[in-house]
Structure formats: structure tokens, C-alpha cells
Amino acid sequence: MSQYEVELPKDLEDLIPGFLANRQKEVGLLASALVASDFARLHNLGHRMKGVGAAYGFAPISALGERVEYFTSTSDLGALAACVAQYQDFLSKLRVTFK
Numbered sequence: 057m058s059q060y061e062v063e064l065p066k067d068l069e070d071l072i073p074g075f076l077a078n079r080q081k082e083v084g085l086l087a088s089a090l091v092a093s094d095f096a097r098l099h100n101l102g103h104r105m106k107g108v109g110a111a112y113g114f115a116p117i118s119a120l121g122e123r124v125e126y127f128t129s130t131s132d133l134g135a136l137a138a139c140v141a142q143y144q145d146f147l148s149k150l151r152v153t154f155k
Contacts, residue, residue, distance in 0.1 A: 059151045064113045066154045075112055079147055086124070086140045090133065098136060099128040105143075116146055 064072065082101060089097040105121025120143050127135040 059149045060116065060146055061151050061153070062114060063153050063155055068112065069154045072112070072152055075108075076147065076150070076152075079117065079143075083140065083144050083147065086143065090136055090140055093133065095128045095131060099125055102128060102139075117143070120146070 082105065086098065086101050088094075089101065102121045102124025106118045106125065107121070109115060109117025109119075109121060120139055124136060124139050127139065
């Protein structure tokens with residue numbers, strides 16, 4: 057199993073467990089919105105991902121959020137499902153270190 061490695065500043069160490077717990081919840085929200093074909097909700101969640109990912113040093117989350125936003129504009133459920141799966145994969149294989 058390959059891992060995604062992210063190195064963050066030591067001063068974020070106390071914030072990251074809560075941040076990552078919220079990202080796990082976000083995956084569930086995305087999956088529920090996907091099942092309901094709720095494109096407005098998917099767009100809002102993608103927008104939030106895009107903003108918070110880079111702010112905390114997780115550029116891949118922001119990139120996925122941008123893709124979610126885009127695919128809601130095209131109503132592409134297959135591509136959105138792939139984004140949700142990639143997000144879950146990223147979180148499950150994430151390894152964070154602090155410097």
C-alpha cells in the first residue's frame with residue numbers, strides 16, 4: 057500500500073487530528089450527496105474542500121475539491137464518484153509528519 061506523505065509545521069500538530077476527523081465526515085457527506093444526486097450540496101462541499109485543504113497544507117484535498125466543483129457543473133456522477141473514492145483513498149493512506 058503506497059502512502060501519501062505530507063509534512064506540516066510543528067505548530068499545526070494539535071489541530072490536525074480534528075481537521076482530519078472533519079475530512080472523514082466530509083467523505084460521508086459527499087457520498088450521501090452523491091447518492092441523492094444533490095449537485096448543489098456536492099458543489100458546496102467541493103468548494104469547502106478547495107478552501108480548507110491548502111490552508112492546512114493538504115494541496116491534494118484542494119485539488120480534489122476543485123474537481124468536485126467542476127464535475128458538479130457537468131452533472132457527471134461517475135466522475136464525482138471517482139473523486140469521492142480518491143478522497144477516501146487519500147485519507148486512508150495519509151501519513152502526516154511534523155517538522
